[in-house]
Amino acid sequence: MLDINHILVVLDSEHPEQIALDKALWLAGRVDADITLLTAVYEPYAGENASLDEETRVRIRDARTDATQRWVDSFLPELESRGLRGRSEVHWQKHLHNAVIESMRHTDFDLVIKGTAPHSLMDRIFTHTDWNLMRHCPAPVMLVKSPQPWQHNRVLASVDATSNDEGHRTINDNILQYAEHLADHFETDLHLVNAYPQIAIAFAMVPEVSAPDDIQKYITEQHELACEQLARRYNIAEDHIHIAEGETLDVVTQVAKETAADLLVVGSVGRTGIAGVLIGNTAEQLVDKVPCDILVIKPQDGVPAAADAE
Structure with a gap:
C-alpha cells in the first residue's frame, strides 16, 4: 500500500509549464519509481455525436491524438x-480526470501528481479536474504548486484526532502512514x-443552554491525549504536535505557514452534489489556502469514480 513504485503524472497542454513533471522527476529519483506521463485530447466536432462523416472524424481524431502523443513523448528524454x-x-477524453480514471482501470498507480493553481468559484463549477481527482481517483493525489524540490524538510499531517467515526479513523491512519x-x-x-472546536461560540448561539463547567478544558485534554497517542504510534516528536482551537481550515493553514511545511497530507471523504460545489471538503478548500504542496488521502485508498463527466 505505501510503497511508491509507479507514479502517474497528469500533463495539461494548456499550461506552458509542467510543474507536476518537475516535481515527479525529483520524487521518482528519490524513491526509485517509474513514471507514466498522461494527458487527454478531445475535439467536439470529431466526437461520436458530431455531424461530420465517420471517416473525417477518424482522420481528425487520429491527427489530434498523434500530435498530442508527440508532445507528451517529447518529455521522455x-x-x-x-x-x-x-x-x-494519450486518451481521447473530454476531461483529464476521466483519462486518469480510465488509465487506473488497467494500471495500479501508487501516486498521482498534478500541478495546481488558485481556483475561482467558476473553476469549481466548470473546471473540475482537481476536485474530481481529489474525490474519485483510486490512489493518493498530490497537487503541487512549485516545480522545486522540498526546501524545508517538513511534512505536516492533518488529522481529526478524537473522531469515533470509523471512516475518519481509517483516514487518520492512512494519512499518518503515508506521511x-x-x-x-x-x-x-x-x-x-489537529484543530478542536470552539465550544464557547457554539453555546453562544443557543443562549438558553448553559455550557457545562470546564467543558472546554475537557475537550482540549481529549484532543491532546488523542494526538499524543497518534504521535507515539507514528514516531512524531512531542514538539512537532500542533493543537489549536478553531476551524480546521484556519488552524491547518496557519500551522502550515508557521512550520514552513513543504507538504500537507490531508484526508477527503468526497462530498458530492451542490454542497460539494459550493461548500466543498476541507481538503479542497485547503488547496487554495496553504502555500505548500498538498497530498490528498481517501478512505480505503480511494472511492469509486462517480458519473460526473459533463
Missing part, C-alpha cells in the same frame, strides 16, 4: 537522462496538526 523508467499515454512513509524516504521532519 528527460526521464531517460536521469536514469528513470518512463512511458506515456510517515514520505518522511522516512525523504528524511524530513514529520509534524501533526
Whole structure:
C-alpha cells in the first residue's frame, strides 16, 4: 500500500509549464519509481455525436491524438537522462480526470501528481479536474504548486484526532502512514496538526443552554491525549504536535505557514452534489489556502469514480 513504485503524472497542454513533471522527476529519483506521463485530447466536432462523416472524424481524431502523443513523448528524454523508467499515454477524453480514471482501470498507480493553481468559484463549477481527482481517483493525489524540490524538510499531517467515526479513523491512519512513509524516504521532519472546536461560540448561539463547567478544558485534554497517542504510534516528536482551537481550515493553514511545511497530507471523504460545489471538503478548500504542496488521502485508498463527466 505505501510503497511508491509507479507514479502517474497528469500533463495539461494548456499550461506552458509542467510543474507536476518537475516535481515527479525529483520524487521518482528519490524513491526509485517509474513514471507514466498522461494527458487527454478531445475535439467536439470529431466526437461520436458530431455531424461530420465517420471517416473525417477518424482522420481528425487520429491527427489530434498523434500530435498530442508527440508532445507528451517529447518529455521522455528527460526521464531517460536521469536514469528513470518512463512511458506515456494519450486518451481521447473530454476531461483529464476521466483519462486518469480510465488509465487506473488497467494500471495500479501508487501516486498521482498534478500541478495546481488558485481556483475561482467558476473553476469549481466548470473546471473540475482537481476536485474530481481529489474525490474519485483510486490512489493518493498530490497537487503541487512549485516545480522545486522540498526546501524545508517538513511534512505536516492533518488529522481529526478524537473522531469515533470509523471512516475518519481509517483516514487518520492512512494519512499518518503515508506521511510517515514520505518522511522516512525523504528524511524530513514529520509534524501533526489537529484543530478542536470552539465550544464557547457554539453555546453562544443557543443562549438558553448553559455550557457545562470546564467543558472546554475537557475537550482540549481529549484532543491532546488523542494526538499524543497518534504521535507515539507514528514516531512524531512531542514538539512537532500542533493543537489549536478553531476551524480546521484556519488552524491547518496557519500551522502550515508557521512550520514552513513543504507538504500537507490531508484526508477527503468526497462530498458530492451542490454542497460539494459550493461548500466543498476541507481538503479542497485547503488547496487554495496553504502555500505548500498538498497530498490528498481517501478512505480505503480511494472511492469509486462517480458519473460526473459533463
